[in-house]
Amino acid sequence: MKIVIAPDSFKGSLTALQVARIIKEELIKEIPDVQVEMNPMADGGEGTLETLVFATKGERIPIVSSGPFMEQVSTEFGILGDGKTVVIEIAAISGLPMVPIEKRDPLYTSTYGIGEVILNVAKDGYREFIICLGGSSTNDGGLGMLQALGVQFLDENNEEVPPLGESIFKVNKVNFATLNPIIHDCRFTIASDVDSPLCGKNGATYIFGPQKGVKEEYMKAYDQAMHRYARLIENHLDIDVQKNRGAGAAGGLGFAFLLLNTKIESGSRLIAEVTNLKNKMKDANFIITGEGQSDFQTMFGKVPSFVAKLANEADVKIILLSGSLGKGYEGLYDHFMSCHSITTGPMTLEECMENAETLLANEARNITRFLKVISEEGAKQVTADHIQRSVRSPTEVFGV
Template identity: 50%
Template structure:
């Protein structure tokens, strides 16, 4: 019996790697004859780098880069073979900004560009980028500056890599970008469908959760419009209205300018960790997440895993922290849908006891599979 364990993290309690470890232990205790393969998963947001590095036996490379407030910090990128894995949330994530300082008028993506440069210096030319969880709304302006793009005002003065520079852009020179960037492949995990600006753009949809009030949203949206217009007029690159341009406060737009390919997060992570190849030889797959509900059907890791399992005619089991509204719709894709709670308990109690609860439920599943295999 070949079993694949391919879950997302249980946010706030267990990483994807931890979930794999617990479920594997349950199978080892109850069904030691089973050949278990663990494949930690993610959707491009928090935990993406760790999941890919863990699944592929890669390593983490520490680097120094500027954070969202332009302060120096220790960050890292992952390395898997010839690929550098960058998790944007680790460099410019919202948790890196104190609550009282959360305002996307003052946060920059410059550090992301610095990490890319560090990886280029180390010889990497293939990148997997997880966009989720950013604190920024600068359209990737800061990142482009770090990569060598030149933006000047009407007086010919080079503009600093902060959002406040956007309305003052008079001249754009993308040819000054480090040539190694254009020799590279950027595969970008993205699960949003929003243009750069407008009512469905980055500022209006994601700005408020990053600390922007109504007036700040209006200002940011106008700045992104001006920024995009200048780039379009002077480079003939028209990406602002692409449905993924608004991802991560407009970082999606910047990666499109660099020739990046924006791909659904779970799919990109799955292909990077070679889940389709591993699925071909599996008899059973187990996946899960913190909470599964109707929203799981919209690009979440368990749904991607289930679709892949169905494609290869592999029975899929869902084992999540909890089951929410509309979870019954998941039965069309899973043999069973289980929550780990064994009795009535609060969310805090469940998260605190997640390891024990998950082990117990996984042990039951292992016993059932063993009994009927």
Template identity: 40%
Template sequence: MKFVIAPDSFKGSLTAKEAATAMATGIKRVYPDAELTLVPMADGGEGTVQSLVDATNGQFLIKTVHGPLNQPVQVHYGLLGNSNTAVIEMAEASGIGYVTEETKNPLIATTYGTGELILDAVSHGVDQIIIGIGGSATNDGGAGMAQALGVKLLNDAGEQVGLGGGALGEVAHVDVSGVDRRVKEVKVLIASDVTNPLTGPEGASAVFGPQKGATPEMVKLLDDNLHHYAAVIKADLGRDLEEKPGAGAAGGLGTGLLAFTNATIQKGIELVVEYSQLEEQAAGADYVLTGEGSIDFQTKFGKTPYGVAKTTKRVAPQAPVIGIAGHLGKGVAELADEGVIDAAFASPSGAKSLEQAIADAAQDVALTAENVARLIKVSH
């Protein structure tokens, strides 16, 4: 009997690999001779680097770069083991976790460190880079990233403008002549489910700016600056990106990547499915186990369990897909009604505090997987 085990992380308690290992532990208690295929997953957000490195037996690289407030930070990214591909999470270098309520300021926060990670990956000879762009502290349209790559953002006096979204109103010209040829040749795959445009009421500043510290006055300034920045990019590079879906992701980093690198946007889960080779590994499965911290009505909008279910049912339509989660919310029944996730189980073993639930996560997930296996056994 073949079980494919492909969960996302249980945020705050288990990495995707740890969750998969816990599920495998539970199944082995009932089916010690079963074939278990573990494929740690992610959806392009937090944990994507870890999951893809684990799934492909890749390696981690450590680099010191500039954080969102231009401070030195030590971060990691991955080289995949089954392709000449690097995987980066922009939040590692430019994420909201580096700022506090007192220090967050989207007028000065920069994606410069993300550009430094791209350059480092290029120096290792990769031909593709996957970039997950969730969780940013920035609203600079990817300008800092571009400046790190060698793009010159010049004011009317021909001088480089400063870092941060507050400086974009000064940009008069864009000069890409100093960008390394290798940067232009590397294929960049943007992992993002965000469809917001760069500007306007659904744009980066209006929707995401306030959570990064923007006051209403800052939101207007930042939105005006991004509008101006997009107009300069269009005039100098011929790329009209302001209304493109996803251009507003990560404070407009989507725009910067599309403007200054050889980039395309894809759904995060689709990229992880492809590079983890989930479809190939799921062939011939009898049962599929997936999961993450919560399964609810949002799951069908590109979350990992939904992507795993859709993918595995293409190659193993006979295999039931079973979800295990720390929490089951509204809409779980809809997933079963649609024939996507056939059954879902909450893993906590009894009422307990959040702290205790986190501490018990591995053993609770294992116990739930064991009970799933016992149910399978009595049904045969």
């Protein structure tokens, strides 16, 4: 029996790689001769760097950069197994989890550190980048990152504005002629499953601003300032990208990257291609995927939905094993053979997250025991069919 394990992370408790390893351990305990392929997944957010580095046998390189509040933070970037492609995860440099809840306000957070890392790595000779856009604490339209790359943003007094979200309200003049020339030779692939444009009701501020600390009464003014900032840049460069799919990703970082040599791809699709997931499914008997919580939103572009699509195309049975099953999960039975939650009774979110490893192992074991029975019954059926075909009738033996 071959089983492919392709989960997303259980955000806040287990990485996708940890989830895959726990499930694999339980499979091997119950079915020692099982063939297991671990293929951790991600969508461009937290954990994407780890997933890509693991899948390609690459390496993780430590580096120091400016964090959300322009403080010095220890972070990392990845180099894929090809030795030439760099992976940068936004969540590891200016991520929302790096900002205490009481301090969340994108007026005072920055994407400057992202530009710092890009420039430092580019100076080391790298030119191919995968940028994982997800989990940001920022909403500065990429202003901070562009400043770190050399772009000038000046206020009405011709003074450089600070690399913070509030500066989009102050920018009066922009100068891309000062962009570091090395960036012209770099190629960026954006991994993101966010389709939002930069501005408007479906844009960066209205959709993602609240979780980052934007107060409802400031929403309209913030969105208008973002639009004005973007038009200033677009007029300067004679370009129009703020309405493009993904421009609103990561508080407008998508927009900033679209001003460079960039293409945006579905995060789930990109990870699946890099990890060769489709080929691994071809001779598999079962696929196991999952996420922190599965509900009616799961089939709207989340990792399990993409894995299920590939599994169904390959005609392979797929099992969903998630931290919890939320509102409307019943609709997932149209796409998954079975749906499972790791919770064992009434539990708070905190309790579930604190005990996620044990809970996941227990439910993975339950699923494995069912798969073991299915495997054994299948083997018995094959043997019975073989015996039936092997037994000859008296007519065949004696000719009567």
